[in-house]
Amino acid sequence: MSITISSACLHRLPQYIKVLGRLLDAGQRNVTSAELARELKLDETLVRKDLSGIGFSGKPRVGFDVALLLAHLEEYLGLHNSKEAFLIGAGRLGQALADYPGFEKYGLRITALFDNDPKKIGQLVHACEVLPLVKAPELARRLNVRIAILTVPASVAQEVAEVLAEAGILAFWNFSGHTLKLPAPTIVHNEDLAESLAILSHRLTQLFAVDAVEPAVLANDSNTGTEYHEHK
Amino acid sequence: MSITISSACLHRLPQYIKVLGRLLDAGQRNVTSAELARELKLDETLVRKDLSGIGFSGKPRVGFDVALLLAHLEEYLGLHNSKEAFLIGAGRLGQALADYPGFEKYGLRITALFDNDPKKIGQLVHACEVLPLVKAPELARRLNVRIAILTVPASVAQEVAEVLAEAGILAFWNFSGHTLKLPAPTIVHNEDLAESLAILSHRLTQLFAVDAVEPAVLANDSNTGTEYHEHK
DNA sequence: TTGCTACTGTTATAGTATTGGCAGCTGGTA
């Protein structure tokens, strides 16, 4: 099915989904590659290449069927597969994530929260009781949960992750800031605020330097989530 | 100074900083490119190229001076420049970010929080009083604040951002999930959980598919924060 | 029904990022 999929393309697919969702809500039936390209500031041939690459075809003179394409993308990304996840660490970030409405839409359901702070245990967060952390491995095994969202302090992240990996957790969505080292075949997705901040900081200093000196050429790498607007 | 800097390289620099910080804490004085490469699962020539690219030299037979390199990287990324930011939206995510300890280390200081929920106004978050949102533009102008962290609902993000841009905010760190459209020369850095989730979802389905069928080759694109471990 | 238009899908080209190889320098050692 998906033999080779460019990493850059993979990052664009969710963007397509977002735009398509908007179009669908607006009642638009078809969309052309040029339209998608304009919306996401991409080249229109790139859009066509991406979509044909994941096996979706448009129709000449019409474009792509919005609803069909959206469904195809969601299917391709596996968003329909219901995924159950444990949320480890019920601090502010953990609670914020538990509240995040986008998860359910994307097939992710947080089935339990864990923490080792006695004050937090028993609290209700988003209709879920916070359970003691020590019970997580056993429950993961019993409920066959494969995904963990880590919102624990960086200092304990590695230790916690190892225990959970031992209990069969295969994918970690890691917000702790500590880069996890885990044995195969685990998937680790590090969400690193510090990294984003560093890049933002660099761009800011660039911007101010440019302001002061001359309007130099700035690369636009939209695939990383940052956008650049040159002067004038 | 920095004429051209590869986007991929830019994303690696914070990683170097992280590793170097660990090494410095461990008391290590020098580090070789091979060592850095091993730690971050990169090629060692790539590490050398990145570091020489930002104008830092190592010494043969010794490697790179950890402290000096760290300082150089931080300087290069402008982490020493003190940056003041407004946090817009004092919901759970906003409060979690206000609490995040990494910001100060990277030169970012949240000087004020804003919200338009009367219940939140006046609350203290991380030693900062939550102010009414309508005052943000005026204060931004008066205090010369250039950065805004947006943790408002997606539905109002565009509107809020436009008002703030009007008031002189140049950089938006956007957690709202809505892709902002702003005029030049604004910097927008979108932090999109939905996108991350979609990619994670895809990797998961790939993993399970691989599990079921055969150990296909999986690309490792470490620059996106996701790591892959192949079977065996 | 036939030709035209507008869009898609594919092939070719160029630019960029990563990998590999080699020369040169530097610190240790006998």
Added chain:
DNA sequence: TACCAGCTGCCAATACTATAACAGTAGCAA
């Protein structure tokens, strides 16, 4: 002091991604 080992730094080769050009097809109108 002279040699050796190890690591850097540059240059070439390769792979990959994005842009450009072109051929093909389906709807629409006359």
